[in-house]
């Protein structure tokens with residue numbers, strides 16, 4: 001009888017505490033994404049709101065990408081996984097890609 005009362009409490013505790021880190025991971029780490037953007041992508045793209053001049057006028061500024069209607073994690077993932085005519089194929093690890101996408105979308 002006593003055991004039956006304890007088990008539901010434990011189960012509830014785990015379901016309450018587990019989703020938070022999982023969600024945070026899915027959403028990407030904006031701070032790390034900003035670092036990647038500043039070290040890799042800024043060679044061509046405007047990567048921050050205050051930055052006015054794009055090193056490469058053909059590369060869309062990240063704030064503009066973020067403001068594009070319908071821009072989602074899915075659309076950016078697809079964009080980064082397909083090759084572009086004038087953008088070199090930069091190989092990002094899946095977690096780096098997720099973080100940089102989280103950063104771009106944080107500019108909305």
Ligand code: HEC
Pocket residue numbers: 036037040041042043044045056058059060065076079080084085086087088090092100
């Ligand atoms: C050497 C220059 C260069 C670097 C470095 C670069 N880009 Fe680009 N990127 C471009 C150019 C030029 C375009 C636009 C033309 C094209 O799509 O090829 C572009 C387009 C894009 C687009 C829009 C694609 C689309 O389908 O509309 C995204 C998203 C993007 N870049 C993300 C990134 C990210 C994230 C990084 C850093 C990890 C990065 N770029 C690094 C040059 C670059």
